Amino acid sequence: MLNTEQIRKDFEILEESMNGKPLVYLDSAATALKPKAVLDAMDVYNKKASANVHRGVYKLSNDATDLYEGARTRVAKFLGAKDAREIVFGRGASDALNLVATGYGLHHLKPGDEIITTELEHHSSFLPWQNVAKVTGATLKFIPLTEEGRVTVENFKSVLTAKTKVVAINYISNVMGYLTPIKEIAALAHEVGAVVTVDAAQAGPHVNIDVQDLDVDFLSITGHKIYGPTGIGALYGKYELLTNMEPAQFGGEMVDFVDLPTGTTFKDTPYRFEAGTPPIAGAAGLAVAMDYVEALGWDNIRAHELELRQYAVDELSKIEGVEIYNPQSDTGIVSFNVGTAHPHDMATVYDANGVCLRAGHHCAQLLMRYLKQPATLRASMGIYTTKADIDALVAATKEGKETFDVF
């Protein structure tokens, strides 16, 4: 099990208060808090090695380059990639997911081709492919979800055809917290020659991702959900795919020889996808965040989150009128509504009680329609979450229900 009391000491922000109440942070699926070690690593770059990378011919610049490329190697190890050249840094998972759609999708798809996706996708996983479909004439197909709202291998098979060229799918749903059977789906997709691109933004802090074992073609993560900084994310892509992929952004440091009129050549992966000055401090912070999370142990993290999820589901269920949409969530993500109370009215009760949680459509409007709800409440737990946090959630829920469940 995790030593939550010890962990909480690393997160100074937990000593803050909100609206006069101790801070109860239950929005880690939106962004996780950042431990001191991560902030320190960013400071070290900014204070001791703040030079640009791959440019200067002086020691400080070399130090910055080592820090940045060291982070790339760290991310490769975190994801189980063979080679650091398979890791492209960007500003987040959205950036990475868009790069696959723009750099690969727009150049490889044609009318009649099919893209398989799901209603569970975050907008940043779905919308880039909706655009690819619109531009190329390819067709979007959705995996039917089970009654519980899950993707199953059987249901995936029902939409997989010889025309399938891309499977764009989440590893963990940001609203339901379900784990998708990616390995099985990737194996089947490869049988028909399709490419599999995985949105692992939510999976990053919860499971030990191994891209070689999963055998996926692309996989996107973001730093700030893994207790790392905002503004840094990474795309894993198989080397053969990346090396044949077109750049999506042009500028400094991604180019080899600039020639007129059309003779310009670009660097090899990953540099051809990293135009401009990269988020160097962010990369340094992300590497340390990965050290921090892995040192806690994936089994411990998972056991901690599932225990809290069960406690939250049990306690919330005791309140009449509370509807939980994912009582069997595979993570610490619990989505619910409270009788006829509107989620935004409830959110203000939580706010006034110092409880941070998400109310809205969670950038998953397709799923809201599936659940037939305009919006939901979502409490999401992290390595620092305690039962006392859940107790505060439950107390505020009761208060909100009394006020707003009026129809």
Next chain:
Amino acid sequence: MSSNLQNLYRQVIMDHYKNPRNKGLISDAGYHDVHLRNPTCGDDVTISIKMDDDVIKDIRHEGTGCAICCSSASVMSETLVEKEVGDAVRLAHQFYDIVKGEEVLGDVEDMGDAFVYQGVSQFPARIKCATIAWKAFEQGISELKEGK
């Protein structure tokens, strides 16, 4: 309940939420409709305005949303009816100042129940909920003036 919360959800607001006035659209060519949505939370409001000789003769509303949004549409329908259109638009702008917690300039005698939305300023994330019906009204007036 904390005092900020009590202040926000004063009885007037909860009363208009539970028992909305002027709710339901009227199928009549004399009315002009505006439909606005807030995709973030799903607030969905239609405001229907009947104007005669630059006087607001009736405001109807329909839609779904939170207590702040729905009650605000109801309160607005009572506040702005029988007002001269220029006064109604001025009141809408004063209402925006009230919910932002800013100093309200000019005559506010006609504001009536709408003043209770002062509490929204303590919860900035809710300002959009409070103003969506009023924004729809304002848009409707602009469209009517342009002869749409």
